Each structure stands twice: as structure tokens, then as C-alpha cells.
Amino acid sequence: MIITIDGPSGTGKSTVAKKVAEKLGFTYFDTGAMFRTIAYGILINRIDYTNHELLTHFLQTAELSLKIHQNKIHFYLNCVDVTDHLRTAEVTSLSSKISTIKAIRDKLSQLQRDLVKGISAVFEGRDMGTVIFPNAETKIFLTAEPTVRAKRRYNELVAKDVTFAQTHSFEKTLQDIQERDERDENREIAPLKAAKDAHLIDTSNLSIDEVVERIIFLVKS
Numbered sequence: 001m002i003i004t005i006d007g008p009s010g011t012g013k014s015t016v017a018k019k020v021a022e023k024l025g026f027t028y029f030d031t032g033a034m035f036r037t038i039a040y041g042i043l044i045n046r047i048d049y050t051n052h053e054l055l056t057h058f059l060q061t062a063e064l065s066l067k068i069h070q071n072k073i074h075f076y077l078n079c080v081d082v083t084d085h086l087r088t089a090e091v092t093s094l095s096s097k098i099s100t101i102k103a104i105r106d107k108l109s110q111l112q113r114d115l116v117k118g119i120s121a122v123f124e125g126r127d128m129g130t131v132i133f134p135n136a137e138t139k140i141f142l143t144a145e146p147t148v149r150a151k152r153r154y155n156e157l158v159a160k161d162v163t164f165a166q167t168h169s170f171e172k173t174l175q176d177i178q179e180r181d182e183r184d185e186n187r188e189i190a191p192l193k194a195a196k197d198a199h200l201i202d203t204s205n206l207s208i209d210e211v212v213e214r215i216i217f218l219v220k221s
């Protein structure tokens, strides 16, 4: 069985998807982290991703794999665990930019479809219900007001690094989120949008547990 959870950042998607998977005993896959892994590889290898030949060579030689350690999925690029490098502002911004490139989406689509063979899973991303798993049993699309999403993201970043507040304003976080939404929603291939048969949940005024409960109810019914 496949459950897809799509939506923009700051809707609580990752936390919700992880909890839903835990409650149902399913495997959880964060597909945004796969785009982030490729973005990280492009950054550290200083690849000019606008150069088709260089990008093609990088994609052909970059081996992306996932392993579970102590209940947490780790992302590997050419056998190196890069999980702790995927949440920087640079990787966040580049992952959105490179997610518009067909060759990158093709590579990751293949990996995502291969992962599901023989297991029940929760896939979280932007195009899981529309493009990757159009036949998923339950599709969820999470939304929330942009200011609510930016506030959540800002608080999350400050909680991780107290110096963040000294260098970044809330307005900048809101602007970054709006730019990323704009790019994710308007790209030509697999844009961020709800599948026609997705259940829409606005998380602006809901706690994580309330959203999880709603999804479990939808899955069971």
C-alpha cells in the first residue's frame, strides 16, 4: 500500500509523514532529501549544472542510496553519508532550482519507483500523488497560510542555530518560502499541485497530532 503526502514546505509534511508511517508500521521516504542529496553533490563538486554535458556526467556517476540506521533514513552519495549536510540554506535553495531539470527528475523518479517494490510506504514530496504514484491508495495534499509556514520554518531554524536570528529576519524567511513556492508550482515538469483525487488538509490551525489523526482516519476509511 502507498500513501502519498504532498505540499509546500512549512506545512508540517515531514513530521506528519514520519508519524503516519510509524503508526501504520510503513516505511517513510522523504523525497525532498533525495533532491537535496543531488544538490549537495553539485555544490561540493562545483558542477555547473546549466552545462548539459557536465550535469549528465555527474548524474551518470553519482550513486545515490538510502540506508536505515536506528530508525532514521540516511542518504549516501557515492557511499558517503551526506545526511547531516542536507539542511543548509545553500542546499535548500539549490535543491529547488535543480528540481526543474528533467534529467534530475528522471533519475530520482526511477529510484523512488524502485524503492516501493514489495513494501508499504509513505512517500512525502511535491509530485508523489500526481506523477510518481498516480495509483496510490491514499493521497494527501497539505496546505497552510504562507505566513504560518514561514513562522514554523523560522522557529525551526532558530531552534537549530541560535545565531540564525542575528543574521536572518522573519521577512527574509517568508520571501525565501514564497520564491521557492513560486518555482515549485510553476515549473514545467511535475509542478507542485494536488492530485485530483487527493484529500486537502489545511494545517494552519491544526497541531501535528490532529493532522496525523485525520490522515489515519482517511487511510482506514
Ligand code: DC
Pocket: 009, 031, 032, 033, 035, 036, 092, 095, 096, 097, 099, 124, 125, 126, 127, 128, 180, 184
Ligand atoms: O521537501 P524539501 O523542502 O526537502 O524539498 C527540497 C526541494 O526539492 C523543493 O524545493 C522541491 C524539490 N522537490 C521536488 O521537486 N519534488 C519532490 N518530490 C520533492 C522535493
